[in-house]
Amino acid sequence: xxxxxxxxxxxxxxxxxxxxxxxxxxxxxxxxxxxxxxxxxxxxxxxxxxxxxxxxxxxxxxxxxxxxxxxxxxxxxxxxxxxxxxxxxxxxxxxxxxxxxxxxxxxxxxxxxxxxxxxxxxxxxxxxxxxxxxxxxxxxxxxxxxxxxxxxxxxxxxxxxxxxxxxxxxxxxxxxxxxxxxxxxxxxxxxxxxxxxxxxxxxxxxxxxxxxxxxxxxxxxxxxxxxxxxxxxxxxxxxxxxxxxxxxxxxxxxxxxxxxxxxxxxxxxxxxxxxxxxxxxxxxxxxxxxxxxxxxxxxxxxxxxxxxxxxxxxxxxxxxxxxxxxxxxxxxxxxxxxxxxxxxxxxxxxxxxxxxxxxxxxxxxxxxxxxxxxxxxxxxxxxxxxxxxxxxxxxxxxxxxxxxxxxxxxxxxxxxxxxxxxxxxxxxxxxxxxxxxxxxxxxxxxxxxxxxxxxxxxxxxxxxxxxxxxxxxxxxxxxxxxxxxxxxxxxxxxxxxxxxxxxxxxxxxxxxxxxxxxxxxxxxxxxxxxxxxxxxxxxxxxxx
Amino acid sequence: xxxxxxxxxxxxxxxxxxxxxxxxxxxxxxxxxxxxxxxxxxxxxxxxxxxxxxxxxxxxxxxxxxxxxxxxxxxxxxxxxxxxxxxxxxxxxxxxxxxxxxxxxxxxxxxxxxxxxxxxxxxxxxxxxxxxxxxxxxxxxxxxxxxxxxxxxxxxxxxxxxxxxxxxxxxxxxxxxxxxxxxxxxxxxxxxxxxxxxxxxxxxxxxxxxxxxxxxxxxxxxxxxxxxxxxxxxxxxxxxxxxxxxxxxxxxxxxxxxxxxxxxxxxxxxxxxxxxxxxxxxxxxxxxxxxxxxxxxxxxxxxxxxxxxxxxxxxxxxxxxxxx
Numbered sequence: 001x002x003x004x005x006x007x008x009x010x011x012x013x014x015x016x017x018x019x020x021x022x023x024x025x026x027x028x029x030x031x032x033x034x035x036x037x038x039x040x041x042x043x044x045x046x047x048x049x050x051x052x053x054x055x056x057x058x059x060x061x062x063x064x065x066x067x068x069x070x071x072x073x074x075x076x077x078x079x080x081x082x083x084x085x086x087x088x089x090x091x092x093x094x095x096x097x098x099x100x101x102x103x104x105x106x107x108x109x110x111x112x113x114x115x116x117x118x119x120x121x122x123x124x125x126x127x128x129x130x131x132x133x134x135x136x137x138x139x140x141x142x143x144x145x146x147x148x149x150x151x152x153x154x155x156x157x158x159x160x161x162x163x164x165x166x167x168x169x170x171x172x173x174x175x176x177x178x179x180x181x182x183x184x185x186x187x188x189x190x191x192x193x194x195x196x197x198x199x200x201x202x203x204x205x206x207x208x209x210x211x212x213x214x215x216x217x218x219x220x221x222x223x224x225x226x227x228x229x230x231x232x233x234x235x236x237x238x239x240x241x242x243x244x245x246x247x248x249x250x251x252x253x254x255x256x257x258x259x260x261x262x263x264x265x266x267x268x269x270x271x272x273x274x275x276x277x278x279x280x281x282x283x284x285x286x287x288x289x290x291x292x293x294x295x296x297x298x299x300x301x302x303x304x305x306x307x308x309x310x311x312x313x314x315x316x317x318x319x320x321x322x323x324x325x326x327x328x329x330x331x332x333x334x335x336x337x338x339x340x341x342x343x344x345x346x347x348x349x350x351x352x353x354x355x356x357x358x359x360x361x362x363x364x365x366x367x368x369x370x371x372x373x374x375x376x377x378x379x380x381x382x383x384x385x386x387x388x389x390x391x392x393x394x395x396x397x398x399x400x401x402x403x404x405x406x407x408x409x410x411x412x413x414x415x416x417x418x419x420x421x422x423x424x425x426x427x428x429x430x431x432x433x434x435x436x437x438x439x440x441x442x443x444x445x446x447x448x449x450x451x452x453x454x455x456x457x458x459x460x461x462x463x464x465x466x467x468x469x470x471x472x473x474x475x476x477x478x479x480x481x482x483x484x485x486x487x488x489x490x491x492x493x494x495x496x497x498x499x500x501x502x503x504x505x506x507x508x509x510x511x512x513x514x515x516x517x518x519x520x521x522x523x524x525x526x527x528x529x530x531x532x533x534x535x536x537x538x539x540x541x542x543x544x
Numbered sequence: 545x546x547x548x549x550x551x552x553x554x555x556x557x558x559x560x561x562x563x564x565x566x567x568x569x570x571x572x573x574x575x576x577x578x579x580x581x582x583x584x585x586x587x588x589x590x591x592x593x594x595x596x597x598x599x600x601x602x603x604x605x606x607x608x609x610x611x612x613x614x615x616x617x618x619x620x621x622x623x624x625x626x627x628x629x630x631x632x633x634x635x636x637x638x639x640x641x642x643x644x645x646x647x648x649x650x651x652x653x654x655x656x657x658x659x660x661x662x663x664x665x666x667x668x669x670x671x672x673x674x675x676x677x678x679x680x681x682x683x684x685x686x687x688x689x690x691x692x693x694x695x696x697x698x699x700x701x702x703x704x705x706x707x708x709x710x711x712x713x714x715x716x717x718x719x720x721x722x723x724x725x726x727x728x729x730x731x732x733x734x735x736x737x738x739x740x741x742x743x744x745x746x747x748x749x750x751x752x753x754x755x756x757x758x759x760x761x762x763x764x765x766x767x768x769x770x771x772x773x774x775x776x777x778x779x780x781x782x783x784x785x786x787x788x789x790x791x792x793x794x795x796x797x798x799x800x801x802x803x804x805x806x807x808x809x810x811x812x813x814x815x816x817x818x819x820x821x822x823x824x825x826x827x828x829x830x831x832x833x834x835x836x837x838x839x840x841x842x843x844x845x846x847x848x849x850x851x852x853x854x855x856x857x858x859x860x861x862x863x864x865x866x867x868x
Contacts, residue, residue, distance in 0.1 A: 036720065044826060046630045053631075131599075187602075190632045212641040214818030215718050235718045239816040243697065247705050247712045248816075254713075418831035 032541035040257035050174035066174030066201035094163030115150040120178035122148040204229040204538035230541035261320040275514040283441030284331040287504035288463035294375035302501035304354035306344035326505035337490035368407035383409040384434035447490035465502035518543040626834035635838040646819035653743035665754020687748025696741035713816035738815040758789040798854030
């Protein structure tokens with residue numbers, strides 16, 4: 001028989017313990033609230049309405065102040081995390097996605113977030129008049145725009161002309177509100193004052209750009225749906241010079257900064273500074289080879305370039321050994337179709353043999369001369385240009401050294417950004433460069449995201465590469481419903497591209513951040529993907 | 545005097561107009577298309593050629609060069625300096641936000657140069673060939689020779705990183721717990737290193753000029769007369785010689801202004817100083833034509849105004865000078 005009095009005492013004791021535990025937990029968190037984080041940004045923001053602009057400063061601001069439907073861009077792991085879309089249903093044919101939006105979300109001015117905002121944002125994104133700086137092609141499937149419809153205030157239906165495998169990862173661009181832009185033509189939104197002062201978002205911080213002080217102040221959003229951030233504010237200090245940025249970290253004038261690999265020797269010796277290195281599996285350095293040029297048209301020539309470059313030594317010198325030499329056209333194992341392929345080991349002898357097979361013979365001055373090269377006038381010297389925007393481009397020096405050793409003369413041509421873009425960017429064909437190096441990022445899980453590199457037209461390609469087999473495979477695989485089915489084709493095409501060598505595949509990039517030890521980021525979770533450094537920036541806290 | 549001022553202001557306007565024409569022509573004739581900055585085709589492959597042409601028309605870039613210029617100058621004189629291709633912000637607004645910071649930095653450098661160079665130059669001349677003179681001369685040669693950007697980095701390394709005496713970057717600590725006085729002191733502390741870096745070449749060269757000028761003045765008959773009358777040496781130097789020796793320094797100040805304002809481009813970048821120089825440098829790298837024009841015209845106006853003030857100052861420094 002149960003003693004009621006004793007039972008009452010036990011229950012009361014248990015409830016008291018639970019209450020005390022809660023109070024202790026709350027008390028443990030209480031000290032985390034408050035404080036200001038000083039964060040280094042390297043450039044002035046060209047504008048602050050996502051996605052009209054996109055330099056690194058903008059992306060940091062968006063990461064703290066704006067949100068996507070689901071967390072992460074194309075660089076996110078396979079499992080998406082709901083953000084502004086709390087759940088979604090997909091039709092059997094993969095063409096219709098029904099998004100259920102999160103309740104209780106507000107914009108920074110207190111106006112509720114609704115389906116009207118999603119529809120407005122998507123339609124603006126797809127309209128060239130809006131002038132989106134990135135992502136516009138992510139809202140198209142087989143050349144046709146996605147159709148966004150409001151079902152009710154918290155439900156949006158998205159319809160595509162063909163199955164879309166990873167819609168929310170694909171369109172993970174920060175959202176913008178509808179209400180401040182009512183009455184504004186899309187092409188005029190770029191002149192809205194918010195583009196200079198800071199755009200409304202739903203994120204944990206509210207931006208305010210002060211150009212006369214050279215800072216962007218991010219103030220805690222008290223009504224953030226995920227709970228008030230720990231920090232009172234984040235001050236983004238614009239420090240363009242990298243050495244000045246490192247000095248500011250050393251002196252404590254900033255608490256957080258990105259760091260280049262060349263600065264790591266110093267960073268490792270600093271007391272009171274922590275650092276984090278993400279060896280990225282989704283971005284890489286690539287030396288583009290213009291295969292539309294007759295001298296470089298033969299794939300054996302491009303393979304020879306791969307064999308001629310000692311990529312391990314170059315990695316040690318340029319990126320101080322951080323990162324991995326690429327073993328596939330897919331940047332790393334974040335891509336589900338990634339498999340390491342037969343490596344192009346450093347082998348200048350093999351490079352020379354391939355060049356001889358193409359029809360190049362040694363000239364009197366050590367530079368190869370065309371004897372029987374298709375499309376090249378006999379007697380032409382194998383002399384090519386390396387285009388760059390930098391006067392001290394280490395890649396150019398290595399290219400000259402290694403390719404010169406096998407008889408290819410490389411001349412560095414330095415130009416300013418506008419000229420470089422006019423001559424070499426996508427949207428221009430034929431492009432002027434023979435060789436150039438660029439970084440490419442955030443390709444992520446689904447190899448469909450590599451379409452713009454390997455499966456598009458020469459006009460839209462980064463290196464004038466146009467291959468009908470690649471185009472056909474990418475187009476077919478993008479319409480398959482499951483990642484597993486699509487990966488069969490992506491693995492096959494990876495081997496094909498690896499043989500074709502549209503570019504010299506160099507190495508994966510690394511992202512390094514250093515911070516004062518008084519800053520705590522464990523709960524915030526570091527993840528150096530596009531748009532954000534942190535998965536949950538509201539959970540950054542700083543010791544007083 | 546009024547007539548002189550009116551004539552000089554007219555000349556300034558003419559010079560500004562010539563600068564605007566030359567800058568406009570040079571900018572538009574140089575290779576590269578500002579459309580590539582405006583729409584960034586590297587990341588936006590879906591912009592059609594038709595959309596690009598629409599933007600080019602909207603920005604007026606499809607018009608003949610001379611019409612583009614007249615459109616720009618017509619708006620400019622009415623206070624509409626256009627919008628940045630990069631940020632889409634009004635150019636005049638961006639410049640007005642940053643100009644005071646650059647004037648503060650350049651003005652401080654000018655003041656520091658004056659306060660240091662004149663006494664050092666006088667001391668060097670009075671104690672010619674002494675140990676102090678040799679130290680001052682050597683230091684001056686050092687100051688004239690070393691690159692400004694290197695000196696800026698050394699100042700940062702020594703005084704900010706190693707000694708922690710002064711801040712290394714920015715115009716203020718951006719702290720929210722400072723009183724008005726605390727904020728003033730904070731800004732002054734941030735001003736020290738960039739001012740030193742900016743002022744070094746002018747301090748050094750001015751000290752040398754002051755030395756030479758005073759040495760020449762000390763050889764004049766009226767100085768000999770003053771000494772012969774039994775005046776104390778200090779009175780001879782300060783009241784008779786030095787004042788006359790400073791007349792060329794007024795010219796020098798006017799000639800140094802372009803270097804100070806132009807030098808701020810590098811110093812502002814290294815020290816993270818949010819001034820017009822940094823805005824101009826970014827605009828040049830990005831081919832942001834409206835901002836380049838705005839910054840160039842503002843810089844030219846500041847320099848012309850400075851030279852005008854130097855000319856007016858002659859009247860007060862040298863009573864023999866009168867403007868008709």
